Amino acid sequence: MLRILIRLYLIVAILSILSIVFVQKGFPYLFSAQFTAQMQREYISEAILLREYLGPVRNGAQQAKLDNMNRLNQQRYRRMPEAEIHSLPAKTRQELTQNGLAWIGNGDINRTNVYIALNDGSILEVHPQMSGWMEALAYVIIFSVMLGAILVWLTPHWRDLEKLRIAAARFGDGALDARAKLSENSSIKQLCAYFNNMADRIGALITAQRDMVNAASHELRTPLARLEFALVNLMDTTDDSKTHQRIKAMRKDVEELDILVGELLTLSMLEQATRPESRERIVLEDFLRAAAGVSAEELSLRRCTIVWQIAPAVQEVVIEPHSLGRAFSNLLQNALRYTHSTIRVRAEAGAASWKLIVEDDGVGIPDNDRERIFEPFYRLDRSRDRATGGYGLGLAIVKKNAERLGGGVRVTGSELGGAMFVLHFPLRGEAHLSPLLIPDKAN
Helix, strand or coil: CHHHHHHHHHHHHHHHHHHHHHHHHHHHHHCHHHHHHHHHHHHHHHHHHHHHHHCCCCHHHHHHHHHHHHHHHCCCEEECCHHHHHHCCHHHHHHHHHHCEEEECCCCHHHCEEEEECCCCCEEEECCCCCHHHHHHHHHHHHHHHHHHHHHHHHHHHHHHHHHHHHHHHHHCCCCCCCCCCCCCCCCHHHHHHHHHHHHHHHHHHHHHHHHHHHHHHHHHHHHHHHHHHHHHHHHCCCCHHHHHHHHHHHHHHHHHHHHHHHHHHHHHHHHCCCCCCCEEEEHHHHHHHHCCCCHHHHHHHCCEEEEEECHHHCEEEECHHHHHHHHHHHHHHHHHHCCCEEEEEEEECCCEEEEEEEECCCCCCHHHCCHHHCCCCCCHHHCCCCCCCCCCHHHHHHHHHHHCCCEEEEEECCCCCEEEEEEEECCCCCCCCCCECCCCCC
16 A cells, blocks of 8 residues: 555656646746746846946945845845856847846746846846755645645545455455445445455355355265165175176275265365364474375385485474374375385474475476466376376365465475475474374384
């Protein structure tokens, strides 16, 4: 909002200065007759008095009187040398001969050079009485008053727009009940009404979508469980190997559906919950090994190695364990899905935050997909098969968990050759939290 004030003030000030310059420079040419009459009124009386006062005396006596007058009038009068008189424009010298009064100026009376011819043929140059600093002070006062007027006018708009901005920011952060409340006299009340109406409709659509997903996911759990139970019973009633193979394939499909339903419910819960439940102090490496959810036997079968590099500064951290564990587990499973042989898990400390980095030596992620992979149901074209594709919800859950913990996630290329996911969280060191949480090691 300060930028708006500065721009508005600069525009008004620049236009005002241009107007002043135009009046001073242009009016003498547009209204030359009126300007000449004004100059005559300003200086004709002074010219007559000067001639009467200085006319009877000459040379040194005349200069003494000029010096006395200048002491009283801040060096207003100056006798011009012959060389300067001859350097005046011909038109100015002609006017001095005819009228005894001439001037050279740009329209500003206080900046116009006025010349008065005395009875003895000498020429006096008359300087304006207003000093430069007084004129500058006058302009400073004018533009200060102008700024005050703009502030008085802009303050209520500023306040109302700030309320609207805060409401829009809260709504964008997920607070669907955020609304802007302005007075009836506000000049932007109509804009506020449009925003609130838009927020109502978007909030209703998002709530309806969440309710539908939740209801569908919960309702699917029961028939999936029945189907799984029926398939197990069906397998027990037959000894045919081909039938067994078909039933196993069907059970695998049911298992995938059950996992998908669980992911949907998890994502829905994270979208509705904005704060972690509780924070605990954990031994980071032990916790991550337990949360990885992969055994040494599975790593051996995949011919994969996990390299752990936990910096001493983050051996212990304060965080909500469930959200961190879910985010890390999803990242590690994603790395296992695409790695060739090596996964590296690192933790580093910064000034006010710490990073958890998971990188692999797989095929990596193209630059134009690195932002979209955190969107729900978005999958890379090469990973739409059942073997490696997943459901496009794992990384969305990682992002939601990271944001829930006050941090974030980004992906870049890894020096190993694949993708590098970086989770960052604020450093916390509350001494009054629960004792160290040290889970059993899984690998």
